[in-house]
Amino acid sequence: MSSVSARTVLAVSVVVLALVGSLVGVAVPGGNPAPADPAAAPPDDGDVDAVHADGVTGDGVDVAVLDPTGFDTDDDAYADAAVAARTFGSGPTIGPNAGDVHGTRSARQVAAVAPNASLHLAGFDGETGYGRAMAWAVRQGVDVVVVPAAFHGKPGTGDSVVENVTSRAVARGVVVVAAAGNTARGTYRATYDRVRNGALVVDGSVRNYLRGDDRVVRAWLSWTNARPGASYALELYRVTETGPRLVARSVPYEADSEPNARLNVRVEPGTHFLVVRGPDRPTGATVRVTSATNGLQHVTVRGSLVAPATAEGVVAVGAWNPVQGRLAAYSSSGPTLAGRQGVDVVATARADDGFRGSSVAAARAGGVAALVRAARPNATPAAVGSYLEATARDVGVEGVDARTGGGLLRPERAVAAALADARNGTRAPESTTARAVDAGDRSDGSPIPAAAATLANGLVLLGYAGVRTTQARL
CATH class of the missing domain: 3.40.50.200 (Peptidase S8/S53 domain)
Known part of the structure; x- marks a missing residue:
């Protein structure tokens, strides 16, 4: 298949990190809910x-x-x-x-x-x-x-x-x-160097199956511009008796400053997998798939x-x-x-x-x-x-x-x-x-280095400073 149209800038979506049912039904990533907490589970940092x-x-x-x-x-x-x-x-x-x-x-x-x-x-x-x-x-x-x-x-x-x-x-x-x-259970990162018919090869196959059975699949694809002009997309398929059926493809959202793609779709019950589409030849770009609703068959925790x-x-x-x-x-x-x-x-x-x-x-x-x-x-x-x-x-x-x-x-x-x-x-x-x-x-009592050095420049956030805002009544 041919690559995605060049220079498609796709959106970042801000997603809440809380794993609570009251927030759009978000569950523990990976689709495997954790057991219910005991009635009284004191925090480890209770001091x-x-x-x-x-x-x-x-x-x-x-x-x-x-x-x-x-x-x-x-x-x-x-x-x-x-x-x-x-x-x-x-x-x-x-x-x-x-x-x-x-x-x-x-x-x-x-x-x-x-x-x-x-x-x-x-x-x-x-x-x-x-x-x-x-x-x-x-x-x-x-x-x-x-x-x-x-x-x-x-x-x-x-x-x-x-x-x-x-x-x-x-x-x-x-x-x-x-x-x-x-x-951690919903992230896969790789270099776009193993390609088959315009799709990233993941451990011998282009498919990365979803774990869990969420009715809404949210997934993101981001990449580095190792080859300027190259762009990528994420496709979601459902396994059927007659073969894989394309359910959704990531869509452009040009409001973001970095290239990335998003899928946000309701799905029927069944088995689904993701495919990363891109150029027909390796580009050396680092691509990352992240799902906030499902675990992935192939993951990169680090x-x-x-x-x-x-x-x-x-x-x-x-x-x-x-x-x-x-x-x-x-x-x-x-x-x-x-x-x-x-x-x-x-x-x-x-x-x-x-x-x-x-x-x-x-x-x-x-x-x-x-x-x-x-x-x-x-x-x-x-x-x-x-x-x-x-x-x-x-x-x-x-x-x-x-x-x-x-x-x-x-x-x-x-x-x-x-x-x-x-x-x-x-x-x-x-x-x-x-x-x-x-x-x-510590096992050896060795000193721990300080946090990474911050940016040396003291640039004020002028790009955002003068924007009109709405003050809430307190």
Whole structure:
């Protein structure tokens, strides 16, 4: 078959990372729902109570939460803490009685960890809306930005608009904490070098079967421009008695800045598979398929991290299952295509209200970052990331790794290290106290490198600065 028409720029779709039934029926990626939680499953990072008892509750710290679904500004968990709210785009709803949406649930988690922090709530719609929301947060002078959402249609090279906007915020001194993603079982990445009749060959076949039985299939295809002008598409087929039947093909959406494709289609019960279409000859491009609704037969767990967690300088947070005492199977993984570790820490990914996923983990870690900033107000983003990572409990593969980073977040130790350094006048971000706190938990006691260096330039987000927004009534 011939290749897809040249230079087809296809859309990124912002998809909420929470794995809760109330949000368009999103389930654990892979189509294999996790068993129900016990009635009382305490979070592994429950030592936050000890931090509060010591008087560190986030006083004087401003935290922005950016989410595509909006926020209920009257929610009892944080209404008194919300000092500002804006919406950027036509999608999100912000205001009284907006509902138990994903953004509301994320803000609850931040408030539970840092109850005295001031909250700035920003709903956004799409890539441009995200840039405006981030610029607004920077102009508000916030200390921490929490992003519990994902742009799945990004290759993760660090060069996309979403990633650049995020890294620029970090360069201006803002700690950005983002969800790693929930697509470890729904991501496949490969080089477009094995081709059969204009289709990518996956382990001897062009087919990559879907796991699970979701009635809606959402999948993205992104690629790098190894050969300028080449473009690719994703096709969904259903297996029938007379042979494979084409169900849907990805469609162009030119509002995005990077080439990618999206499928969003209702399907009949049955067996389905995906095919990556492109040029008839190898191009050397890196292509990535991501499904938020289904697992894939062929997966690439490493490198399944999603933007903006792939941006340089971000604290990327994976999902920890406190019931099973291990990393959640769906938790996305580094490294990034740019060669960075990717995941920095993992945190509890289940809340008492049934909210679960790496969104929960990012919101809780964002709250801890606020506590660290309260303990040491002048700590740089790299220093805050270092406190979180270096004091974490090593889990999974021994040492720092691309799936769990430094390990399971331990708020009490992170805040204690920041307080000790503040008293001792230790220079950040090379926090010797932070490393010493965790030395007994490492097999070799070796120091952990600080978070990746942020962009050196201090460019203001002028591209998004002057846009008209709507302020919600608080």
